[in-house]
Amino acid sequence: MKLALSSLSIATILLFTGCSHKEVYKPDNVKGEWRTAGRISSSIAQTGQSAALLENGHLLTANGEKNIKLPKNYRLINADNTWIITESPEGNMVLFPEDGTDAKVTFDFKRDIAAASIQEDVVAVLFANNEMALYSLESKKLLFKESANIPIAVDARIANPYFLKELVLFLTLDGKIVIVNSETKQLLRSVVVNSDEYFNNVTYMNVIDNNLVASTGNGVLALSQKEAREKYEIRNIAYTTEGIWLTTKQGEVIALSPTLQFKAKKKFPFAHFVGLSVQNDRVYALEQEGYMIALTKNLLAYDVYDIDMDAKNKIFLGDGRFYFDDRYINIK
Template sequence: MKHLLILISAIVLFSACSKKQYFEPEDTLSFNKNSKSISSDISSFNRDGATLENGQFISSKGVSNIKLSEGFTFLNLNEGKVISTNIKDKILVDSKEIVTNTAVVAATLKDDILALVNSDNSIMAYDLRDGKILFKEYLSKSLANDNRIAAPYFMSNLILFPTLDGKIIVVSAQNYKILRNIIVDADSQFNNIIYLNVVNDTLIAASSKKIISVGDGVLHIKEYDLRDIISHGTDIYLATIDGQIIKTDISLNVMDRKKYKFAKIYALAFGDSLYALESQGYMINISEDFKTEKIYDFSFDEEDKVIAFGDTMYINDEYIKLK
């Protein structure tokens, strides 16, 4: 009986594995990778950058030669100042230490005002000049989060705080009062804000399940299972879990879309056209007008950590510039 149970279990396991399906394009091209090495592997990353195993970091400015203090990881780079955290109770703004008594998961600096999102889902504004907390608000605790946590956004005389429970809290940068509470996603478990940007005076924000657009007092909301989201000019590009790559305008109206059966997209980037890195070792390239596409063979281990900024994609210990 024991041997029979083992045999049945093995058959069930084999059947489950054999049914797993992968993206397998028929016609592929050779990719001229022309990659360049990074000094170390990526150890961790967020929406605004990555920390390397040797203590250096990657931001939208590229790979920095600056080394973070031991035990600290990169959060953001604003106004030439490096913000890092010990993922416990302190952050550093360059060499200035700030005791937070909780782990900071996202931060943005403007004119010596530091906007923070904490792991307990509290948000705060801190004045670096006199060391005072100008604003702090506690929100509902979030037990599970996507690691692509968006950072606060300074917009004119407003601070937009993305929360871990799917909201955007709009705070006045003049009197530090809450002006508006925008709900992006109140339903899903992993509903922290993973993307926050302002495109042509229109707020674009997304969780892993929903995306919203707020402009001219009009709210648009769409539901997608998102793998990645980027903007280029006034166009928004989405990669979904079911293998779709979608182009929308800033009101989230679908302009074009393509479906790649069983594709698992890791990251999007934009050079002169759109690129999507696929988990089974392919790079999908779609023209800006979505009329033509090319699929390249691309050496890639899906265990590698990936982050992209503009036309540059960083993969583990190397990077490539995409045309």
């Protein structure tokens, strides 16, 4: 191996070095600076769709920083108004009350957990091998279990199970939505979001007005009376009653109807979007080189603003805020 490496010519090394040069987004015009609105107590260490964990152990939710400190080396899985779901270094699922009391609950799984959610006494868990399970919160008894295809590789953005009244929607690591009745403990239906082999876990899902929208990194599904699917290399997605907006790996911002009918597209060469939010009459796309692009919902007009942000910062989307490093900006 050493001989093979030493035989590489300088010209070859320079060729590889040249090819590794990365193009970045450079706007033609910057309207001004989008100023920092406030700070949090520490930099962001872990991020998820429902919450983030700061370097000092404090919890950050969509509503702001909580005066709750989680143990060191615990991994944040999910958080709601009642429970903070974490994974201990030993592979156990540990639930901390959101009100900050000491009445924690531990499930001795000793195995890797991908995602989890809680509704009343039902705990829905998706394990890293794509196995789905329901447990009783009070008794810790196993209520339901279903195996699925073990994924080869997954996107780090893993969506947690979704409760819809008595239904549990497991968002699997192989691109499906598996619907289970939590009362009868029966599997009712499985819906394919996307069927790619790699990095195909469901990364997003929401239901508005009986219309379900879900996505992987490679495609999006809309499910109401009919199923509709479209292929996009998705970085971020936002869904409201007015429609769907998404950003792609090609630097595009795309507007769709709630049933995935194409409405508009705007391309920003070499842009790498790290956040997306729809507020009032604007679509806000956060670009990792430190730019906020504020577009009209029809994507016909936009302004670009400078943001004091490092490309390596972890991003968390709150209620009308983008959090990064130890600060945030308002977008409402």
